[in-house]
Amino acid sequence: MSDHGRRIARNAAVVAGATLVSRLLGFVRDIIVAFALGAGLFADAFFVAFRIPNLLRRLFGEGSLTMAFIPIYSRLMEEEGEEAAQAMARSAAIWLAVVLIGIILAVELLARPLTMAIAPGFLDNLEQFAVTVDLVRICFPYVVLICGVALCMGILNSRNHFLAPALAPVALNVSLIGAALFGYFMGYNVAYCMAYGVLVGGAAQWLLQQPFLARTGFSWRGPWSWRNPGVARMGMLMLPTVFGAAVYQLNILLGTLLASFLPVGSVSYLYYADRLVQFPLGVFGIAISTAALPSLSRLAARGEMAEYDEALSASLGLTLFISLPAAAGLIGLAGPVIGLLFERGAFTPEAVTATANALVAYSAGLPFIALSRPLVAGFYALEDTRTPVKIAVLCLAANIGLGVLLMQFLAHVGLALAVSASSLLNFGLLYVLLRRRRGASLLPAGAALRILLLSVLIGGGAFLSAGWRPWWVLLIPVWVVVYMFLSLAMGLKEARLFADMFRSRVRRKLAGRK
Structure with a gap:
């Protein structure tokens, strides 16, 4: 070889080792969620609501941004040097935040028709539909946090650091486990507690990346531009990748839509x-x-x-x-x-x-x-x-x-x-x-x-x-x-x-x- x-x-061994820890903890999370939520109305509502911000994570995060970001960032490092690559990353972060905040505001206003489009079968049970709408509104701001994590992943991977991004899901799992147990033992609705736990977990994942970025020499402080040529090139690559990620996630969402017509x-x-x-x-x-x-x-x-x-x-x-x-x-x-x-x-x-x-x-x-x-x-x-x-x-x-x-x-x-x-x-x-x-x-x-x-x-x-x-x-x-x-x-x-x-x-x- x-x-x-x-x-x-x-490098894959580093990612696999860190991901193994995360996935094992994820199984603990699923065991606890299965115990607390089961497989009924509130469980279906939470999984649908959590899947919607994950769609945007795939669209603007690791499904498109990271895949388009790494080749451009790597080429800039090779051809123009460190400063040009960092300026491009900062500019990409500004654009990402602006786009995602706009999408979040739109989803908060349109949560009901969005839920109707994603899980129309839930309309047969008005309680389940109303719960899903509430959970969508709570969970959705997670998207700006997790897409920020995906950008950090692209920067770190391009700089040959793979550990921190692979460990990031640990923070989400810990947050969801804590939220589920808190809701169950305190007598609160577990699905709603977990929805708020999603936001806490997203913030924790982003904060986890920052010390590792600093160690590699990257800084968020420095030059950036609305018209950065590297971001423009990345945007051209992202157009088809966003569509491709949309197709992939549409597979999942249409599967959820079809499953919503099947028994509870x-x-x-x-x-x-x-x-x-x-x-x-x-x-x-x-x-x-x-x-x-x-x-x-x-x-x-x-x-x-x-x-x-x-x-x-x-x-x-x-x-x-x-x-x-x-x-x-x-x-x-x-x-x-x-x-x-x-x-x-x-x-x-x-x-x-x-x-x-x-x-x-x-x-x-x-x-x-x-x-x-x-x-x-x-x-x-x-x-x-x-x-x-x-x-x-x-x-x-x-x-x-x-x-x-x-x-x-x-x-x-x-x-x-x-x-x-x-x-x-x-x-x-x-x-x-x-x-x-x-x-x-x-x-x-x-x-x-x-x-x-x-x-x-x-x-x-x-x-x-x-x-x-x-x-x-x-x-x-x-x-x-x-x-x-x-x-x-x-x-x-x-x-x-x-x-x-x-x-x-x-x-x-x-x-x-x-």
Whole structure:
């Protein structure tokens, strides 16, 4: 594996480690929320209300701004130096604040029609609709805070710092856990307490980034301009990326819209299942693409395209090596995992079964979602933001069409299957077009086949062990070790990289003790 691939792997390991802490705490949060809220009226209302500011976070945050910001910031650092890059970042922050504050004011005034558009099925239950409108108004200002965090992430990642942005969700999780427990034990409405907890968590995430920005030498004080040319270039890149992010989030929101026509609890089943899929996706899949984008952007800015191809190939190989067995394990252990994490309080055995079925359907698409992220980063590093958008529009149509069809027969599980199918289509189109553009094989078929065979083996073993309570939990690390051992025996370079990284860390720790 090339030096660029090893650098991406090291940075991804930092992101993955920090994200692992955040996601584990996120599971604690979900357990507490499931206990306090269950899967009923107030839970559905809160999840819909919280999803709306997350839409804007994706549109103006890490879904578009960060992806457009990093290539421009990296190019300015290479071509014009530190001062020009910092001035561009300050100017971008001013523009972001102005746009988002305007959107917040509009949403506060139009919360009712917005909620009606997002979850029209809630109109059948006027209490649920009214609660959702209230929670939208409380939660929505979170968007300006979390998009500020996304801008900080772009600055820090471009300056080779990955830890603080990956740790930021810890602050949100702590805030939501505290809000849920406070509401439950003090006898207040838990959904409303958590809505205010969202705002506290957003402020805490932004404040967490500031000491790390200062350590890297970045300062918010200094020159900025309404007409900064770097911001103008970033804006041109953002136009299609905002649309592309809108398409991606529209997938989620239309899924929520369709689920609102299904029996009460369907939105929550999909939410909890998606949270579990997001665990390996966030810890490893997103970590690799996050670490890859700055490296790919620098290589593209320098014109080092052979190294660019090697770095992208390494990113895809690492992603597949982790995401495929993760998906197999989730499918094999869907029921026991959901039961262990959520079956308590208001979360009934029926809710466990419904959520586990959704988890199996979502997990089938996990590898394709994960593999698409480095490919999109590859396009963005080349400052091509249009191609991923065109593909996303096609996949949106496929997702909605399949969702409407499959929900007639499989209810909420059909919606999850539609997401997986459209994710496969998205990956396939991105890969074919980028491979054709670069004229290079980005993912060796032999390695992919070996990883697939090993993943099927591990998934089958996990499925057979699912009934061995409580031993199935203890066997999870055994399956991980078996997978790594067999991968090394089959000569997979991704396994060798992980083994080398583990050995080097052990040596450093032993040397430190001496």
